[in-house]
Amino acid sequence: SQKIEQNSEALNIQEGKTATLTCNYTNYSPAYLQWYRQDPGRGPVFLLLIRENEKEKRKERLKVTFDTTLKQSLFHITASQPADSATYLCALDRTGGFKTIFGAGTRLFVKA
Amino acid sequence: ETGVTQTPRHLVMGMTNKKSLKCEQHLGHNAMYWYKQSAKKPLELMFVYSLEERVENNSVPSRFSPECPNSSHLFLHLHTLQPEDSALYLCASSQDLSNGEGEKLFFGSGTQLSVL
DSSP: OOEEEEOOSOEEEETTSOEEEEEEEESOOOSEEEEEEEOTTSOOEEEEEEETTOSEEEETTEEEEEETTTTEEEEEESSOOGGGOEEEEEEEESSSSSOOEEOOOEEEEEEO | OOSEEEEOSEEEEOTTOEEEEEEEEOSOOSEEEEEEEOTTSOOEEEEEEETTEEEEEOSOOTTEEEEEEETTEEEEEEESOOGGGOEEEEEEEESSSOOSSOOOOEEOOOEEEEEO
């Protein structure tokens, strides 16, 4: 069955460092991969979308890579800040539409 | 503010109660969704509507009943729920169901449901 794996353990890093979160998937060939941020008690908020023919996407301090051979995406936050502390969800979609499937998310803590 | 509003934010109900969750989107989107999020589990897609027509029902028990009276409003009617139904229920919308370019989802803040 389709499976998305994100680090279930929280990631703790120091302010100013680069945070790297991993998303691995099996039994799936996504055409699109998205990253969302979710704060406690709130719904997820869209951050970035990357297509299968794109290797890398950047937006301000965020960078996403997509390796369809390794079946892996890496999500980087450079110069991290305490305000970046949240849960980050990886989401995959094959159709470009509504059958998006989500990972369970990785909790990030950035210490001042 | 994502443009998707859910009410109530919190709901406690007994197993014999009937209640409804409400979602409204102000984005002019054509597709709306209900997701269930249990602690430390991935979001589970429950229902999908496109232009007020249901297009997906992911084997959801009949004690959950969706309603989409127009493209801006979505309801989830609840009756005779079980304690394991306690979770965060999220409403989302997207411009269209599938445009071949990858649809971004816009989520509401959710309703935290506790079934006693």
